[in-house]
Amino acid sequence: xxxxxxxxxxxxxxxxxxxxxxxxxxxxxxxxxxxxxxxxxxxxxxxxxxxxxxxxxxxxxxxxxxxxxxxxxxxxxxxxxxxxxxxxxxxxxxxxxxxxxxxxxxxxxxxxxxxxxxxxxxxxxxxxxxxxxxxxxxxxxxxxxxxxxxxxxxxxxxxxxxxxxxxxxxxxxxxxxxxxxxxxxxxxxxxxxxxxxxxxxxxxxxxxxxxxxxxxxxxxxxxxxxxxxxxxxxxxxxxxxxxxxxxxx
Numbered sequence: 001x002x003x004x005x006x007x008x009x010x011x012x013x014x015x016x017x018x019x020x021x022x023x024x025x026x027x028x029x030x031x032x033x034x035x036x037x038x039x040x041x042x043x044x045x046x047x048x049x050x051x052x053x054x055x056x057x058x059x060x061x062x063x064x065x066x067x068x069x070x071x072x073x074x075x076x077x078x079x080x081x082x083x084x085x086x087x088x089x090x091x092x093x094x095x096x097x098x099x100x101x102x103x104x105x106x107x108x109x110x111x112x113x114x115x116x117x118x119x120x121x122x123x124x125x126x127x128x129x130x131x132x133x134x135x136x137x138x139x140x141x142x143x144x145x146x147x148x149x150x151x152x153x154x155x156x157x158x159x160x161x162x163x164x165x166x167x168x169x170x171x172x173x174x175x176x177x178x179x180x181x182x183x184x185x186x187x188x189x190x191x192x193x194x195x196x197x198x199x200x201x202x203x204x205x206x207x208x209x210x211x212x213x214x215x216x217x218x219x220x221x222x223x224x225x226x227x228x229x230x231x232x233x234x235x236x237x238x239x240x241x242x243x244x245x246x247x248x249x
Contacts, residue, residue: 102146102150103146106139106146106149106150106153109150109153110135110136110139110149110153111139113132113135113153113156113157114132114135116160117132118211118212118213118214119192119209119210119211119213119214120160120163120209121168121170121188121191121194122170122172122186123169123170123188124160124163124168124188124191127159127163128155128156128159128160131152131155131156131159132152134149134152135149135153135156136149163190163191164190164191165190167187167188167189167190168188169185169186169188169230169233170185170186170188171183171184171185171186172184172186172196174186174196174203174205174216176203176218177218182198182201182203183198184196184197184198184203184205185197185198185230187226187229187230187233191209192208192209193206193207193208193246193247194206194207194208194214195207195222195226195229195244196216196226197222197223197226197227197230199223199227202220202223203218204218204219204220204222204223204226204227205217205218205219205220205222206219206222206244206245206247208247219245222244225242225243225244226244228242229242229244
């Protein structure tokens with residue numbers, strides 16, 4: 001009996017020890033599984049982090065390559081811009097030199113054109129007046145462009161050249177030798193010779209262009225021939241040869 005009790009006690013003690021070992025083993029397994037889960041999660045997190053990091057590295061690498069290309073293109077553009085700037089600068093120097101020459105030329109043309117006006121018949125001066133008013137008497141104070149200045153001079157010279165091939169008639173007041181003022185018809189031939197007449201008053205004369213303007217000479221003996229010329233010019237008489245004196249000064 002005593003042996004049976006001892007066996008039972010021994011089995012109970014063994015069972016208690018076995019239960020303790022089983023619990024300890026279970027806890028160990030649970031800890032091991034938790035550790036494995038943590039390791040697996042860390043590995044997954046590491047792989048994800050590595051992929052993200054690699055993507056960032058690739059992105060930065062692409063951006064660096066793109067930046068290098070832009071830098072290279074910018075350098076190329078700068079070189080081309082510098083070359084173009086040098087070409088434009090050279091062209092500008094040529095233009096400036098040409099403009100300087102044109103500026104010097106137009107000053108001389110303006111002064112010479114203005115100097116011609118006093119020798120121009122009054123009808124012609126009135127005709128070119130809108131153009132000559134734009135010609136500066138002092139080129140240094142002129143604000144017009146070279147193009148505008150050349151247009152005024154060329155336009156004036158064209159009109160003068162045209163008038164040099166024309167005959168014009170105008171009504172003017174002429175002072176006679178006795179001091180009287182008489183209205184006369186003035187017959188201009190080109191730009192250098194003119195004749196005037198007032199048939200009713202028996203007054204006639206001739207004019208000629210001089211350095212300071214027109215000079216007039218009373219010639220009442222020319223009343224008849226100048227009147228005939230005016231009648232032919234106006235279509236009141238048939239064409240005919242009419243001799244008139246010419247005075248050049």
